[in-house]
Amino acid sequence: MEPLSTAAIAIGTVIATKVLEKTGENLGEALWDKTGKFLVTLKKHAPYTVTAIEQAPKQPLDYDKAVLEVESAAKANPEVNQAMEDVAAAAKAETNPKVVQVLNENWQGISIKGGINTIQYNNFNFGK
Structure with a gap:
């Protein structure tokens, strides 16, 4: 899986986990x-990114920026890369x-540069 795709899935999963946690799921x-x-x-290497991710969905998240920051941290640090994977x-x-x-609801209308994002069933597709 491409690092960018993995980063996007990781961020979406964190947000989905937070949303579902509030509903008691x-x-x-x-x-x-x-x-x-x-x-x-990730917080050890990109604390501001983690803060932004944790505040979503209460506050709008710049997904493009967050994905790029996670990808950058993963490339620079094997521990972040492994946790992301x-x-x-x-x-x-x-x-x-x-x-x-919840992942699908959160990705609606979000454009990831260089590709098309869709989530169907248990498949996460990020492609060109």
């Missing part, structure tokens, strides 16, 4: 753990359909 333990580890790891893999393996629904 149960998420898989792996997704919950990987999301937390991703945020802790782990949360994206956990999101793809998550069986709760609400996760995909």
Whole structure:
């Protein structure tokens, strides 16, 4: 998977986790753990990005900027890259359909430079 796609999925998963947490929805333990580890790891290298991600969806998030910052941190630090890969893999393996629904709702109308983003069922597609 391309790093940019993985970064976008990771950010979307964090936001989906936060939205579902507020509704009392149960998420898989792996997704919950990987999301937390991703945020802790990313915060060491890009604290402002984590703050912006954590404030979404209450405050608008510049997804393009956030994805590029996560991608940059992942390229510069193997620990961030691994945490990003782990949360994206956990999101793809998550069986709760609400996760995909919230991800899809959050991606509506968002344009990722250089590609087209769609989320269908448990498939995350970012392409040209």
